[in-house]
Amino acid sequence: MSRNRIWLAGLAVASALLFANAAAAQETTEPGKSAGDFLIRLRGIGVIPADNADIDPIGGDTELSNTGMPEIDFTYFVTDNIAFELIAATTHHNVSAKNTSAGDVDLGDVWLLPPTLLAQYHFFPKERFSPYVGAGINYSIFYAVDEAKNSIATDVDYENSIGWALQIGVDYRLDDNWYINADVKRLFLDTDVNINNGGVKADVDVDPWIFGMGIGYKF
Secondary structure, eight states, X not given: OHHHHHHHHHHHHHHHHHHHHHHHHHHHSOOSOOTTOEEEEXXXXXXXXXXXXXXXXTOOEEEEOOEEEEEEEEEEESSSSEEEEEEEOOEEEEEEEEEETTEEEEEEEEEEEOOEEEEEEESOTTSSEEEEEEEEEEEEEEEXXXXXXXXXXXXXXXXXXXXXXXXXXXXXXXXSSEEEEEEEEEEEOXXXXXXXXXXXXXXEEOOEEEEEEEXXXXX
């Protein structure tokens, strides 16, 4: 019986020490973002191209439709304030040439994939309200081109390109791991478009604004 009491007393002491250590660790753990943290976000985005073009030889301008899509990003904190973010999303756009010498020309539709890498500075990473800015580079891939039926543009080819990116956003911390996020990005991307095997050429600046809202989880 005495041996059992000794075991129970030892277990009680060990349990008390374990809970005390856990409580102390909880008290000393800083909230917010820290070096080595990994943050994943899922946003809904609205993409608004601010496009303009030089179309040779028929003149006019291009028009890419606005669109909405999901976006996912992965952020790693090198220090408490400095992080790198990789953004992945793909968008679908209807494309047309407006006010050309041949009238308005339907160019069909195209998918755009601009993976973007940004270096960020987070101003108040430990606070509940944590704004940040970012700048980086993107590589824009145009794919799944679908030429319009009953259009004089029977063949449309887009050239992939490298461009710059700017970003401003804010994270709002809900608890130790979950965040609400709002974010605005501007991508500076262009493409050379060849229509009807180069019979018409266009230098198009797409330059979209990207507005996003979503949630994030910190690991």
